Amino acid sequence: MPTETFFNLPEEKRQRIIEAAIDEFSRYSFHKARVTAIADNAGIAKGSFYQYFEDKKDLYKYLMETIAKKKMSYINKDMLLNRDKYGFFQLLREVFLSGIRFAKENPRLVPIGEMLLADKELLHELYGENMDRNNDFFKQLLKYGQEKGEVDPEADLDLLAHMLSVLTYSLVDLVMEDGKIDMDDMEIYDKMLYFVENGIKKR
Amino acid sequence: MPTETFFNLPEEKRQRIIEAAIDEFSRYSFHKARVTAIADNAGIAKGSFYQYFEDKKDLYKYLMETIAKKKMSYINKDMLLNRDKYGFFQLLREVFLSGIRFAKENPRLVPIGEMLLADKELLHELYGENMDRNNDFFKQLLKYGQEKGEVDPEADLDLLAHMLSVLTYSLVDLVMEDGKIDMDDMEIYDKMLYFVENGIKKR
Amino acid sequence: MPTETFFNLPEEKRQRIIEAAIDEFSRYSFHKARVTAIADNAGIAKGSFYQYFEDKKDLYKYLMETIAKKKMSYINKDMLLNRDKYGFFQLLREVFLSGIRFAKENPRLVPIGEMLLADKELLHELYGENMDRNNDFFKQLLKYGQEKGEVDPEADLDLLAHMLSVLTYSLVDLVMEDGKIDMDDMEIYDKMLYFVENGIKKR
Amino acid sequence: MPTETFFNLPEEKRQRIIEAAIDEFSRYSFHKARVTAIADNAGIAKGSFYQYFEDKKDLYKYLMETIAKKKMSYINKDMLLNRDKYGFFQLLREVFLSGIRFAKENPRLVPIGEMLLADKELLHELYGENMDRNNDFFKQLLKYGQEKGEVDPEADLDLLAHMLSVLTYSLVDLVMEDGKIDMDDMEIYDKMLYFVENGIKKR
DNA sequence: GATGAATGAGGTTTCATTCAT
DNA sequence: AATGAATGAAACCTCATTCAT
Numbered sequence: 114m115p116t117e118t119f120f121n122l123p124e125e126k127r128q129r130i131i132e133a134a135i136d137e138f139s140r141y142s143f144h145k146a147r148v149t150a151i152a153d154n155a156g157i158a159k160g161s162f163y164q165y166f167e168d169k170k171d172l173y174k175y176l177m178e179t180i181a182k183k184k185m186s187y188i189n190k191d192m193l194l195n196r197d198k199y200g201f202f203q204l205l206r207e208v209f210l211s212g213i214r215f216a217k218e219n220p221r222l223v224p225i226g227e228m229l230l231a232d233k234e235l236l237h238e239l240y241g242e243n244m245d246r247n248n249d250f251f252k253q254l255l256k257y258g259q260e261k262g263e264v265d266p267e268a269d270l271d272l273l274a275h276m277l278s279v280l281t282y283s284l285v286d287l288v289m290e291d292g293k294i295d296m297d298d299m300e301i302y303d304k305m306l307y308f309v310e311n312g313i314k315k316r
Numbered sequence: 317m318p319t320e321t322f323f324n325l326p327e328e329k330r331q332r333i334i335e336a337a338i339d340e341f342s343r344y345s346f347h348k349a350r351v352t353a354i355a356d357n358a359g360i361a362k363g364s365f366y367q368y369f370e371d372k373k374d375l376y377k378y379l380m381e382t383i384a385k386k387k388m389s390y391i392n393k394d395m396l397l398n399r400d401k402y403g404f405f406q407l408l409r410e411v412f413l414s415g416i417r418f419a420k421e422n423p424r425l426v427p428i429g430e431m432l433l434a435d436k437e438l439l440h441e442l443y444g445e446n447m448d449r450n451n452d453f454f455k456q457l458l459k460y461g462q463e464k465g466e467v468d469p470e471a472d473l474d475l476l477a478h479m480l481s482v483l484t485y486s487l488v489d490l491v492m493e494d495g496k497i498d499m500d501d502m503e504i505y506d507k508m509l510y511f512v513e514n515g516i517k518k519r
Numbered sequence: 520m521p522t523e524t525f526f527n528l529p530e531e532k533r534q535r536i537i538e539a540a541i542d543e544f545s546r547y548s549f550h551k552a553r554v555t556a557i558a559d560n561a562g563i564a565k566g567s568f569y570q571y572f573e574d575k576k577d578l579y580k581y582l583m584e585t586i587a588k589k590k591m592s593y594i595n596k597d598m599l600l601n602r603d604k605y606g607f608f609q610l611l612r613e614v615f616l617s618g619i620r621f622a623k624e625n626p627r628l629v630p631i632g633e634m635l636l637a638d639k640e641l642l643h644e645l646y647g648e649n650m651d652r653n654n655d656f657f658k659q660l661l662k663y664g665q666e667k668g669e670v671d672p673e674a675d676l677d678l679l680a681h682m683l684s685v686l687t688y689s690l691v692d693l694v695m696e697d698g699k700i701d702m703d704d705m706e707i708y709d710k711m712l713y714f715v716e717n718g719i720k721k722r
Numbered sequence: 723m724p725t726e727t728f729f730n731l732p733e734e735k736r737q738r739i740i741e742a743a744i745d746e747f748s749r750y751s752f753h754k755a756r757v758t759a760i761a762d763n764a765g766i767a768k769g770s771f772y773q774y775f776e777d778k779k780d781l782y783k784y785l786m787e788t789i790a791k792k793k794m795s796y797i798n799k800d801m802l803l804n805r806d807k808y809g810f811f812q813l814l815r816e817v818f819l820s821g822i823r824f825a826k827e828n829p830r831l832v833p834i835g836e837m838l839l840a841d842k843e844l845l846h847e848l849y850g851e852n853m854d855r856n857n858d859f860f861k862q863l864l865k866y867g868q869e870k871g872e873v874d875p876e877a878d879l880d881l882l883a884h885m886l887s888v889l890t891y892s893l894v895d896l897v898m899e900d901g902k903i904d905m906d907d908m909e910i911y912d913k914m915l916y917f918v919e920n921g922i923k924k925r
Numbered sequence: 926g927a928t929g930a931a932t933g934a935g936g937t938t939t940c941a942t943t944c945a946t
Numbered sequence: 947a948a949t950g951a952a953t954g955a956a957a958c959c960t961c962a963t964t965c966a967t
Contacts, residue, residue, distance in 0.1 A: 118947070142435055144348045148941060158949045163942065224436060231434030232345055233427060269507050275490050276483060276508070283482035287475070304472050305479070312515030321930065351958065361932045366959060524951065548841055551753045554937065564953045569938065630842060637840030638751060639833060675913050678896070682914070685892035686885060693884050710878050711885065718921030727926070757962060767928045772963070 115175050119165035130155040130165065134176055139221035142228045143173055143235055174239055177229065180222050181246075187211040201258035202310050208254070209281060209302060216285040223285055248274045265315050273313060280305065318378050322368035333358040333368065337379055342424035345431045346376055346438055377442055380432065383425050384449075390414040404461035405513050411457070412484060412505055419488040426488055454480045468518050476516060483508065521581050525571035536561040536571065540582055545627035548634045549579055549641055580645055583635065586628050587652075593621040607664035608716050614660070615687060615708055622691040629691055657683045661719075671721050679719060686711065724784050728774035739764040739774065743785055748830035751837045752782055752844055783848055786838065789831050790855075796820040810867035811919050817863070818890060818911055825894045832894055839891075857883045864922075874924050882922060889914065 119127065133155035137146045148169050152159045166172040188211040196204055216223050229236055236244055251274035258264035264273075284305055288298055322330065336358035340349045351372050355362045369375040391414040399407055419426050432439055439447055454477035461467035467476075487508055491501055525533065539561035543552045554575050558568045572578040594617040602610055622629050635642055642650055657680035664670035670679075690711055694704055728736065742764035746755045757778050761768045775781040797820040805813055825832050838845055845853055860883035867873035873882075893914055897907055 121947095140437070142345055142347060144345060147939090149939095159942085160944085160949050160951090161947080164947070169941070224434075228434045231427075231431045234343065268511075269504070272490070272504060272507055273511070275486060276511070279482055279486035280479060283478060287478050301472070301475060304475055308471075308476070308479070308515040312511040324930080350956090352956085362958090363932055363934095363960080364930075366961095367930070367932095371959075527951080546843065548751055548753060550751060553935090555935085565938085566940080566953055566955090567951075569940095570951070570953095575937075630840075634840045637833075637837045640749070674917075675910070678910060678913055679917070681892060681896050682889060682917070685888055689884060689888035693881070707878070707881060710881055714877075714882070714885070714921040718917040730926095756960090758960095768963085769928055769930090769965085770926080773926070778962070 115166050115171065116164065122165070126155075126157075130157065131176070131179070134172055135221050135225070138173065138176065138225045138228075139223075143169075143232060170238075176225070177239065180219075180226060183219065183222070184212075184215050187215040196257065201254070201261055201263040202306070202314070204254065205258075205277075205309070206302075206306055208251075209284065209306060212281045212285055213288070213302060216289060220289060223289060227282070227286075245278075247278045251275075251277045262315060264313055268313055277309070280309065318369050318374065319367065325368070329358075329360075333360065334379070334382070337375055338424050338428070341376065341379060341428045341431075342426075346372075346435065373442075379428070380442065383422075383429060386422065386425070387415075387418050390418040399460065404457070404464055404466040405509070405517070407457060408461075408480075408512070409505075409509055411454075412487065412509060415484045415488055416491070416505060419492060423492060426492060430485070430489075448481075450481045451477045454478075465518055468516055471516055480512070483512065521572050521577065522570065528571070532561075532563075536563065537582070537585070540578055541627050541631070544579065544582060544631045544634075545629075549575075549638060576644075582631070583645065586625075586632060589625065589628070590618075590621050593617040602663065607660070607667055607669040608712070608720070610660060611664075611683075611715070612708075612712055614657075615690065615712060618687045618691055619694070619708060622695060626695060629695060633688070633692075651684075653684045654680045657681075668721055670719055674719055683715070686715065724775050724780065725773065731774070735766075739766065740785070740788070743781055744830050744834070747782065747785065747834045747837075748832075752778075752841060779847075785834070786848065789828075789835060792828065792831070793821075793824050796824040805866065810863070810870055810872040811915070811923070813863060814867075814886075814918070815911075815915055817860075818893065818915060821890045821894055822897070822911060825898060829898065832898060836891070836895075854887075856887045860884075860886045871924060873922055877922055886918070889918065 119130075122130075130151070133151045133153075136154060137151050140146075146169070148162055149159060151172075152162045162172075166175070189207055192199055192204060192207050199207075229239075248271075252270050255264055255268070255270045255273050255277075259266055259268070259270070284302065288301060322333075325333075333354070336354045336356075339357060340354050343349075349372070351365055352362060354375075355365045365375075369378070392410050395402055395407060395410050402410075432442075451474075455473050458467055458471070458473045458476050458480075462469055462471070462473070487505065491504060525536075528536075536557070539557045539559075542560060543557050546552075552575070554568055555565060557578075558565045568578075572581070595613050598605055598610060598613050605613075635645075654677075658676050661670055661674070661676045661679050661683075665672055665674070665676070690708065694707060728739075731739075739760070742760045742762075745763060746760050749755075755778070757771055758768060760781075761771045771781075775784070798816055801808055801813060801816050808816075838848075857880075861879050864873055864877070864879045864882050864886075868875055868877070868879070893911065897904060897910060
């Protein structure tokens with residue numbers, strides 16, 4: 114956790130630091146990223162960095178949390194709360210699209226997450242055992258889909274959740290070119306959804 | 317490319333070095349992996365390392381090539397050559413399973429590939445533009461599936477190839493726990509295939 | 520260029536570092552000189568060295584600049600500015616003597632310059648094409664001498680400039696024994712000047 | 723001294739080694755030059771190198787001797803033996819020209835000598851005190867010139883010898899561009915001689 | 926005598942973190 | 947709180963030389 118000092122900082126300065134961190138961690142893996150570069154780009158002294166964070170990992174953890182929260186905020190909460198008004202596949206579509214919107218508006222955050230996912234050692238260190246909240250989310254959703262009779266009742270929800278989770282990531286990866294996303298490329302999202310729907314719907 | 321000296325080494329020693337390299341690179345990303353550790357674990361002098369490889373990256377590249385070749389060798393070549401004897405989904409199943417067999421027998425090689433995939437900078441440096449041979453392979457296969465009338469003729473092959481590629485990886489990831497695979501867990505592979513088949517087959 | 524950090528250092532410490540550098544580079548060629556030795560002798564950590572200079576070459580370049588400036592400062596500027604009050608050979612004598620005075624007071628700087636001059640590769644790297652400002656200086660002087668009618672009007676100024684430049688160096692070399700100069704050995708400078716004067720004066 | 727083994731080598735092989743050594747030492751100072759490069763370029767095993775020479779310095783010493791001898795061989799011995807038939811300045815001219823001829827035919831040997839001259843430590847180690855045979859040669863010549871009444875009887879022969887020695891080197895340097903010499907550029911040699919003659923002749 | 930693999934000391938450089946002001 | 951200089955462990959890499967075959 115960042116220190117109290119950090120949270121007492123003027124918003125603007127805190128932003129500058131976060132920005133600089135994002136910039137560095139989106140370009141380089143945790144180990145290659147340099148504290149010096151972050152401090153420099155944020156325009157703060159290296160010493161200050163250690164007044165705000167315990168160490169490099171402390172900032173990194175905080176960043177991951179921030180990112181996770183931000184990503185969640187892209188999901189239309191109303192739809193989830195009133196999910197009964199929508200079909201399962203409509204909800205799924207919303208989840209997919211929220212991922213895309215998030216990536217479009219925060220392209221630099223995408224590789225940060227991906228790099229962490231690849232670094233099992235670090236991942237374990239940060240989250241210990243419970244490292245797939247993402248899957249849990251999809252699993253809940255799928256269960257609901259089964260209950261509503263839209264999803265194949267035989268389906269293995271753990272497997273499906275994992276697949277959906279992975280596909281979301283991959284979709285973002287596919288449409289992101291050089292850190293940019295062509296949001297208008299709507300067709301492709303629906304193609305994937307079409308594929309998924311055929312794959313898992315109840316027949 | 318490793319030096320001639322390296323290839324002149326007795327098989328046993330070469331293996332020790334490769335083993336040590338795999339050990340290090342499967343645990344740590346390229347940047348965190350240490351030449352010193354590799355040399356130590358291989359039981360050779362640090363100086364010797366540099367008689368065999370130009371630098372850390374040289375060994376790494378060589379390792380990736382070796383891994384790629386090994387992975388390919390797990391695909392049943394006969395089936396590919398006589399693909400007309402098999403249905404498309406039978407072929408796809410073979411490809412999936414080959415990935416699993418490879419992962420089961422070489423569990424430490426899996427994270428090496430995954431870490432590389434996450435390090436865009438390194439990936440680019442090693443392979444430049446043509447970095448998705450994996451996708452190409454699936455695209456060929458899918459095209460064949462369309463020609464045989466088994467795959468949805470409307471399907472976007474680029475998208476599908478990407479998805480299949482990603483799903484293969486994810487499947488391996490899913491069944492690998494602490495570097496071990498439960499091969500007998502056959503059911504899950506077929507579940508995924510079932511899902512995929514429903515998703516993309518011609519109706 | 521040294522970093523800002525270096526220039527922020529207390530004068531005393533900066534001097535210690537420069538001293539240590541001079542000590543090392545006056546004894547050993549650029550390639551044999553060791554950063555470690557410099558850091559040790561300056562009483563700073565090796566890491567600090569790299570906070571002050573980009574690398575060994577950075578310090579070396581800076582040292583050469585410093586030396587060049589210092590050497591220039593030994594020339595009596597008044598004489599150059601009011602050169603019309605003096606004969607050409609008087610000016611030349613002043614230039615010669617300035618070289619001697621510089622060498623006498625900074626004996627360790629002499630071999631540094633000489634070693635660089637011998638390392639064509641390094642020389643080229645540092646100065647690119649324009650690496651004989653020394654010659655230019657003498658050429659200007661000689662031109663002036665011709666205009667005043669003191670120097671043989673037929674003389675090839677490029678050649679003469681080169682010769683004078685070389686002779687200055689050699690004179691210093693000659694009178695420097697074990698890094699010390701016997702300044703009182705005035706006679707020898709005049710002998711050389713006598714020789715030069717006879718060689719190039721207008722008849 | 724090279725080992726007997728070296729001298730027993732077939733002429734052709736010995737030449738190859740010497741060639742490779744010249745190539746390396748003409749490009750790099752003693753310390754930067756690499757034994758490995760020499761062995762490689764000579765097409766011999768690294769181990770063999772140490773069968774022929776005690777160490778890098780041993781080869782270097784031998785090379786310097788060879789060069790010195792070769793350089794001497796360019797002086798017209800007949801003229802020296804029958805020096806009475808020629809004037810002093812004719813002899814001096816011959817010595818100058820021999821230096822030029824040597825440089826023209828062995829351009830790579832020139833920088834080797836120059837680099838050594840700049841490395842006082844090495845120079846001392848190789849030749850101890852008596853490191854100016856070159857000067858001695860010129861001193862003998864000048865003495866003879868005085869005796870014949872052609873050279874200023876007041877002249878300080880040590881100084882003049884030094885100057886002549888230095889000027890010879892510098893002349894070579896001046897006309898050598900990129901390791902090549904324009905021998906037809908005869909005029910310049912005579913200009914320098916003219917200058918020298920005026921400088922030191924008896925009046 | 927020839928070979929080429931093996932060695933390790935030693936060099937340069939990087940960087941997270943500490944600390945004095 | 948802020949600064950930025952100081953540190954040193956540890957990484958990569960080079961190369962002369964030795965040694966077993």
